[in-house]
Amino acid sequence: MLVSNLKNKTNLIPSGPGVYIFRDLQNNPIYIGKAKSLRKRVMSYFQDSRVLLPDKQAMLRSVNSIDFLETDNEVEALLTEFNLIKRHRPKFNVSLRDDKKYPYIAITLNEDFPRMIFTRDLDIQGARYFGPFTSAKTLRKTIESLRKIFPIRTCIGRKPGKGTGKPCLNFHIGMCNAPCIGNIGKIEYAAIVSQIVLFLKGKQGELLVELEKQMKDYSRNQEFEKAATIRDRMATLRSVLGDQKVYQMGGDFDAAAVFIGDGLACAEVFKFRYGKISSCDSFFLDIFKGAGVETCLQYFLKAYYQNAVFIPPLIYIEQEIDDHAFLEQWLSSEKGAKVLLLVPKKGEKKRIIDLVRKNARSDLELEVQKRSTAIKVDMKPIEELKNLLSMEILPRRIECYDISNISGTSAVGSMVVFIEGKASKSYYRKFRIRSVPGQDDFAMLAEVIERRFSRLVDGTANGGFGYIPDLIV
Known part of the structure; x- marks a missing residue:
């Protein structure tokens, strides 16, 4: 549609807060934005296109229609936009x-003998969460390492054990204290759980003080074997922690920065707890040509902190952003306490931001190098499959489903995904069969397919479920 025709329709747009959606000829959303005043923001695109950046001019040439959603306030608009x-x-x-x-680490604190588990869901009742983590593989290794220091169960179910009356292999290799056979009491087990929580919260100093007190108490009571166990636990912890620089600012804060490449950006977050670097996470963003640091940083902060288990009172960023006030208001409401977004100009805080940005640049360069050296996928088999099935398009995304069970019980459906002919394991999913008794693979497959695609129909699909496959097997 001509820009002049679109401009004439802007008077029909309400003046309150909300979200606007620019659509192309096929009615696909090509740009989504939020505004304190929908009418003013949308009209600003049509005042004088010559003052717009080239990417915005290109976008306007593709716009055919405009939709909008009204919200009660700016913060609601920000979340709806995201x-x-x-x-x-x-x-x-x-x-x-x-x-x-x-992925997250969850500690099931509402159980008599809590578990430490790997999860991607935040709906486990009574659980304490730590994360998010960027690598599932690294997180699983972290959990394994933690269990070597703090023996805690990971078996399924609120009650420990599997009903056999015998401890599992984890007890024999020192990774569980076997509460299932009464080898450890609730009080002693709870002490281990509290130590894990202290460690995951970044309070390693407090943890070492608590362990030393516990060791002395055992020695005083002549429980020398238990005292030796605590001593070894402290030694392992000290070797893991090592000598880490303590920053003068102290306290809890995050530092975030972005480095932009060609069609790809890397957002980096350093988490500081008690003045020490607790963790460093990097995320890659798909960006359009002309996207700047401000645009990328705004989106990333919304994405990162939407499901964050812990939001610090201070978040340092590399530059001012348009959504500064909205984001502070939203972050404060999520935390239940004041959160500030600050842009350091000098001193140690500025050096930290520079370090974060330097790491973002290095991670982006490594990612680009990795992709440039990757083996190109041979599209010939995909083309042959297209011709064999008389398809109009190449089956670039293929989803395969199957059912597995053990003698008719414990049925599970699996979803395996191939993209451009290559297995894409990050999109693999498992479905526990809920509604089909006995052994009926056809009915089970029907349940799995319905559960997978109902999310697309009702608009709740996210992640891998947000894509429509070209071929289902």
């Missing part, structure tokens, strides 16, 4: 390259 971008991934918006659910 969720719509995540769902539709418009061409002219920034989006996380892999927006599947990130």
Whole structure:
């Protein structure tokens, strides 16, 4: 549609806060934005296109229609904008390259003998979460390492053990204290759980003080074997922690920065707890040509902290952003306490931001190098499959489903995904069969397919479920 025709329709747009959606000829969203005043923001695109950046001019040439959603306030508009971008991934918006659910550590504190488990869901009742983590593989290794220091169960179910009356292998290799056979009491087990929580919260100093007190108490009571166990635990912890620089600022804060490449950006976050670097996470963003640091940083902060288990009172960023006040208001409401976004100009805080940005640049360069040296996928088999099945398009995304069970019980459905002819394991999923008794593979497959695609129909699909496959096997 001509820009002049679109401009004439802007008077029909309400003046309150909300989200606007620019659509192309095929009615696909190509840009989603939010505004304090919808009418003013949309009209600003049509005042004088010559003052717009080239990417915005290119976007306007593709706009055929404009939709809008009114919200009660600016913060609600900000969240609605983020969720719509995540769902539709418009061409002219920034989006996380892999927006599947990130993994967390969950401690099931509402159980008599809590478990430490790997999870991507935040709906386990009574659990304490730590994360998100960027790598599932690294997180699983972290959990394994933690269990060598703090023996805690990982078996399924609220009650420990499997009903056999015998401890599992984890007890024999020192990775569980076997509460299932009464080898450890609730009080002693709870002490181990509290130590894990202290460690994951970044309070390693407090943890070492608590362990030393516990060791002395055991020695005083002549429980020398238990005292030796605590001593060894402290030694292992000290070797893991090593000598780490303590920054003068102290306290809890995050530092975030972005480095932009060609069609790809890297966002980096350093988490500081008690003045020490607790963790460093990097995320890759798909960006449109002309996207700047401000645009990328705004989107990333919304994406990263939407499901963050802990939001620090201070978040340092590399430059001012348009959504500064909205984001502070939203972050404060999520935390339940004041959160500040600060842009350091000098001193140690500025040096930290420079370090974060330097790491973002290095991670982006490594990612680009990795992709440039990757083996190109041979598209010939995909083309042959297209011809064999008389398809109009190449089956670039293929989803395969199957059912597995043990003598008719414990049935599970699996979803395996191939993209451009290559297995894409990050999109693999498992479905526990809920509604089909006995052994009926056809009915089970029907349940799995319905559960997978109902999310697309009702608009709740995210991550890998947000894509429509070209071929289902």
